[in-house]
Amino acid sequence: MKPTRDPRVTLDDLVEVLLDKGAVLHLDLIISVADIPLIGVNLRAAVAGMETMxxxxxxxxxxxxxxxxxxxxxxxxxxxxxxxxxxxxxxxxxxxxxxxxxxxxxxxxxxxxxxxxxxxxxxxxxxxxxxxxxxxxxxxxxxxxxxxxxxxxxxxxxxxxxxxxxxxxxxxxxxxxxxxxxxxxxxxxxxRPGAAQQVLAEGHLWYQEPRRDGPLWRGGTGRLTPGGLVWKSPLDARPALALPADDLLGVGQVAGRSPGGEGTVLELRTHSLGVVALAATDPAHWLASLRELTERRATGQAASPAPALPSASGATPATTTAH
Structure with a gap:
């Protein structure tokens, strides 16, 4: 965000910015009486809507x-x-x-x-x-x-x-x-665990939710089992994304920006929804788990949890696709 100065900005505009993007406050204040400093205030605060937080x-x-x-x-x-x-x-x-x-x-x-x-x-x-x-x-x-x-x-x-x-x-x-x-x-x-409920990967994921005014990155929790992938925001009553395993065609990692950083975007190709974009701070682990699931489903074998992998900020290629 770049600082702006606009006298036409209203309280509604300020609230919209706070709820959508948030603001970081850095305040150093000295209260003086007769040029004598009496009270010092040092404040660092983040203000945003709960979904952004x-x-x-x-x-x-x-x-x-x-x-x-x-x-x-x-x-x-x-x-x-x-x-x-x-x-x-x-x-x-x-x-x-x-x-x-x-x-x-x-x-x-x-x-x-x-x-x-x-x-x-x-x-x-x-x-x-x-x-x-x-x-x-x-x-x-x-x-x-x-x-x-x-x-x-x-x-x-x-x-x-x-x-x-x-x-x-x-x-x-x-x-x-x-x-x-x-x-x-x-x-x-x-x-039971060992069958359809075995957890292959679970943790924080961002989902690029399609909207009429343009796609929006939202944070939530993803859960990958041999039955498929489910993503849910903590503010939603039910999962916003539920992909059965047989709906997944392949997965690739692309060089794009997301809330997780540069190069953390995963693109899932599906039968029903086309391309689905996700992002993770540990994309390599999710990529390995999703690739194994699609490959095992193609061969009819049971999937097993993928080992934890380091973040893709290093040697992971910019684009990797599983068919």
Whole structure:
């Protein structure tokens, strides 16, 4: 950012700059009385919108703790927790109502405690679906196409007595893992670590999100498994990018600028979305993991985590492509 001086700038313009790009303040102030310096102020501060702060790796711990506290307070207020019941997690989601030939998704919030799983609608307040964890017999993710054609992962539950339920969740993989921790063994072997849920790479990624006014780099967390790649911003209710493994055609590293620095951009070629741009501070590790996934998928072998590699600021070629 270059300093500007414009008397026509309004408060709205200032707020827009702060939320979009942020500002760094360097202030040295001396307060004097009768030419005698009494008080010195030395200030270094960064001011920006929370999304910008998180994209640059700032205030993440505070944001996570604050969100966890808010979620816990919400659970106590909305769920009427039982004596000794502990809130574990909550996320946007819903329940598929199936009555004969009539089916309809009912949106709400999925609450998980150490005793039960509840899908709740706040306004008007209604418990859409509920089950004690002790009654859950099996959990498995199911992938289906949404009305717009995009792949969506749902969570199928089998409960005591032969009943089943289909839930949606902002992070279905996390919900499955948390249920498996609360009820060890309910997650099928086919989706356990060593199969589709094996993590090949995970960490901070920037995603160049397409927008009408031009693409925008956004920071978030990427997770690569043999099932595909998922990217989610901490400010989003659900992943903004979900690429199944069979949708990936290849990956290359290009010499472009990103929030991660020069030469940190990865380009993924896909069936459904064309070219997808990502950026990482450790692009070599992500490149190796993505290349192995596409090559193993092509040969029908199981993928294994790639070893951690140094940053691509050194000997990594400017462009590398896997077919």
């Amino acid at each position: 998180l994209e640059h790796g700032m205030m993440r711990q505070w944001d996570e703790h604050t969100r966890a506290w808010v979620e816990g307070s919400s659970a106590r207020r909305d769920l009427d927790l039982r004596d000794g019941e502990r809130h574990v997690a909550q996320m946007h989601g819903g329940h598929l109502l199936e009555e004969g030939v009539y089916t309809a998704w009912r949106p709400g919030t999925v609450f998980l405690t150490d005793q039960r799983l509840v899908v709740l609608r706040r306004d008007p307040r209604e418990v859409l679906w509920e089950a004690d964890l002790s009654a859950v017999r099996a959990v498995r993710p199911e992938t289906e196409r949404s009305a717009g054609g995009a792949p969506r992962t749902r969570v199928r539950l089998e409960v005591e007595g032969g009943g089943t339920a289909l839930l949606s969740a902002a992070d279905p993989a996390a919900l499955c893992e948390l249920l498996d921790r609360g009820r060890p063994g309910v997650l099928g072997e086919e989706v």
